[in-house]
């Protein structure tokens with residue numbers, strides 16, 4: 001009897017594993033021409049200034065839609081893009097798109113709007129990364145200040161001298177460098193000491209738990225205080241409820257990003273939000289500051 005359960009379990013896992021392996025193989029196979037076949041697009045998610053309720057900027061996030069695979073999440077394809085090297089042309093693509101979007105937004109709404117892109121470890125191995133970013137920004141008539149570069153500790157873990165050098169150059173040139181997903185992984189405090197971060201993004205797992213778990217709540221308070229003492233601003237990621245936003249406002253968190261404010265959306269939808277923003281803004285600010 002035990003034996004047959006064992007065998008069923010075995011075949012169940014083999015089946016699941018085969019499915020996983022074949023999907024991975026299909027992703028590896030399809031990812032190569034994805035850019036050329038126009039299967040990639042960029043979605044934007046608003047970053048809200050909690051203090052005055054204005055739109056500070058937006059994070060650009062890659063989307064991939066393939067005829068056979070359907071929509072593939074970045075969590076699934078970015079690691080493969082990293083390994084195969086296609087992250088390089090993808091990175092150029094999103095940089096260009098994001099800057100175009102920021103320029104359009106600035107012309108239509110406000111000059112201070114900033115767009116954020118994510119940079120992955122592989123991109124730092126390219127010795128021309130810094131110059132390529134500078135050139136693209138200049139070519140489009142934008143300022144370094146218009147671009148936020150988000151990196152996770154995966155970029156820093158290697159501890160390569162060229163990563164530090166590239167980040168220092170980018171920072172000196174005026175680009176805004178952010179530490180993404182702060183609080184997950186190793187998140188060594190020495191990163192904050194060594195690297196020129198202007199912004200720290202608290203990982204959404206903490207925000208998700210903040211009203212259920214005392215420790216998460218206290219860790220957010222301590223992180224905001226520590227960041228501010230270092231002259232670093234804070235973005236809370238994954239804000240999904242008004243209760244969380246109110247609490248973050250009370251904690252003096254600078255910015256919020258999450259489904260409550262907006263889901264990542266195509267640029268024309270973002271523009272639509274911008275058009276209707278006065279209302280949304282009043283709603284959010286009113287609720288975030290019940291006393292005023």
Ligand code: C2E
Pocket residue numbers: 045060061062073074075078094118119120150180181204237238239240257258259260264
């Ligand atoms: P990330 O940089 O931390 O981006 C935030 C992720 O959280 C996005 O997932 C976003 O859709 C999701 N998110 C935002 N607000 C909420 C919320 O309120 N609730 C929940 N549950 N989720 C929320 P997405 O778009 O699936 O991207 C996943 C990750 O893939 C990103 O995490 C980033 O690390 C990577 N990624 C996406 N686009 C790029 C890219 O162009 N280049 C690189 N190198 N990585 C990228």
Ligand code: MG
Pocket residue numbers: 059117118150180
């Ligand atoms: Mg990010």
Ligand code: MG
Pocket residue numbers: 180181201203237
């Ligand atoms: Mg993040």
Ligand code: MG
Pocket residue numbers: 181
């Ligand atoms: Mg993340």
